[in-house]
Amino acid sequence: MPNRKRLKSYTIPLSTFENAMHQFDQAAGKLNIDKGLLEFIKYPKRSIIVKLPVRMDDGTFEMFTGYRVQHSTVRGPAKGGIRYHPNVDLDEVQALAAWMTWKCAVVNIPFGGGKGGICCDPSKMSTNELERLTRRYAASFYDTFGPETDIPAPDVNTNEQTMAWIMDTYSMRSQRTVTSVVTGKPLCIGGSRGRHDATGAGVVITVREALKHLKMNPEKSTAAVQGFGNVGSIAALHLFRLGVKVTHVCDVFGGLTNSKGIDIEALIKYVKEHKKVVGFPGAKPLDIKKLLYAKVDILVPAALENQITEKNAARVKAKIIAEGANGPVTPEADVILKKNKVFVIPDILCNAGGVTVSYFEWVQDRIGYFWTEEEVNERMERILTEAFDGVLKIALENKVDLRMAAFMVAIQRVVEVVQLRGIYA
Numbered sequence: 001m002p003n004r005k006r007l008k009s010y011t012i013p014l015s016t017f018e019n020a021m022h023q024f025d026q027a028a029g030k031l032n033i034d035k036g037l038l039e040f041i042k043y044p045k046r047s048i049i050v051k052l053p054v055r056m057d058d059g060t061f062e063m064f065t066g067y068r069v070q071h072s073t074v075r076g077p078a079k080g081g082i083r084y085h086p087n088v089d090l091d092e093v094q095a096l097a098a099w100m101t102w103k104c105a106v107v108n109i110p111f112g113g114g115k116g117g118i119c120c121d122p123s124k125m126s127t128n129e130l131e132r133l134t135r136r137y138a139a140s141f142y143d144t145f146g147p148e149t150d151i152p153a154p155d156v157n158t159n160e161q162t163m164a165w166i167m168d169t170y171s172m173r174s175q176r177t178v179t180s181v182v183t184g185k186p187l188c189i190g191g192s193r194g195r196h197d198a199t200g201a202g203v204v205i206t207v208r209e210a211l212k213h214l215k216m217n218p219e220k221s222t223a224a225v226q227g228f229g230n231v232g233s234i235a236a237l238h239l240f241r242l243g244v245k246v247t248h249v250c251d252v253f254g255g256l257t258n259s260k261g262i263d264i265e266a267l268i269k270y271v272k273e274h275k276k277v278v279g280f281p282g283a284k285p286l287d288i289k290k291l292l293y294a295k296v297d298i299l300v301p302a303a304l305e306n307q308i309t310e311k312n313a314a315r316v317k318a319k320i321i322a323e324g325a326n327g328p329v330t331p332e333a334d335v336i337l338k339k340n341k342v343f344v345i346p347d348i349l350c351n352a353g354g355v356t357v358s359y360f361e362w363v364q365d366r367i368g369y370f371w372t373e374e375e376v377n378e379r380m381e382r383i384l385t386e387a388f389d390g391v392l393k394i395a396l397e398n399k400v401d402l403r404m405a406a407f408m409v410a411i412q413r414v415v416e417v418v419q420l421r422g423i424y425a
Helices: 016-028 035-042 092-107 127-138 159-173 195-213 230-242 262-276 287-293 330-338 355-365 372-398 403-421
Strands: 046-055 061-070 078-085 112-119 148-154 222-226 245-250 253-258 284-286 298-301 319-324 344-346
Touching: 016 035, 016 092, 016 330, 035 319, 035 403, 046 092, 046 127, 061 092, 061 127, 078 092, 078 159, 078 253, 078 355, 092 112, 092 355, 112 127, 112 148, 127 159, 127 195, 127 262, 148 159, 148 355, 195 230, 195 298, 195 319, 195 344, 195 355, 195 372, 222 230, 222 287, 230 245, 230 262, 230 298, 245 262, 253 287, 262 330, 284 330, 330 344, 355 372
Parallel strands: 078 112, 078 148, 222 245, 222 298, 298 319, 319 344
Antiparallel strands: 046 061, 061 112, 245 253, 253 284
């Protein structure tokens, strides 16, 4: 037979929800917990799909599909963001809701996991169209949302204004002002100081603790940040202020590189004016695809899911991956990264600063007393540092990576509450 070129084969990639379930199964296998109980906490409690008719500015109607998933309410109300994106589907929202359950448990705040989204392209919609879409979505989930049942927050392509519309819609239906129904609101209607920066700042708190553990000097370290939205830009800024040299950044439009380091404060000002990093005079252009393979100490994927996969994980040169996004590394990639001794700070720990300060906002709204930004930041730092130390302790004791350890901690905390509450029949 003639010689044939052998093609490199890859396994069929898991869907985002399958990814989340695989991570759960791996950690659960390390714990001595009843299988039936594990099945109870593994899958979403409730998944809802709605059709949203919206009158567009030209007078026509367009139909959108909205989702809300409550993965768990065992430890408290479902908590999770709402994203607007053309790729939003039930699989993605279920995975994100599950990760929220484990994220809240890892940092030990009294929430369960939820997530929502609308399949749409907000870049092609006017402000008025987005408001009508948001209010229709909020009205459709009026019986689902509530300060003690399900509390939304901003996510991809949603923001403080989106939360204000949801809060107002819910309040009008309730005939009273209910600020605690959402978090991530503007300050003047019950938002919390420190919330805007919380997720990105929290990423860098965990990076700082990882650097200490690995005995690496921040001022002699370099970093690349994928994504320059709220999480990526704030993470880059806090790395810059920590003394880390940020040499690579990118957004959806393009990338930048400067071996001497990029002035992140100047770049943020530039992006506020130009809406993208492309063209910034303090760095050279960079192909977006090359950022993940930059020769840096720290890589922060802060864009969307499934960025580092079986196909490209071996090309990653960073010593630390700090998951600013949810699910940026697939299970197949995890195996390769572990073999290459890459220290991965998992999303359910790394980007938990956002939900931690969302919890603070919810508390402040309910008691009607608001903290200073210094108080918020001090409380967040304590919670994230304690969470990192606890997860690292489990990782070292059980000789597992940080992701496995974080899931082990989270699963045990949820199971403990289930066993104490019992199963209602």
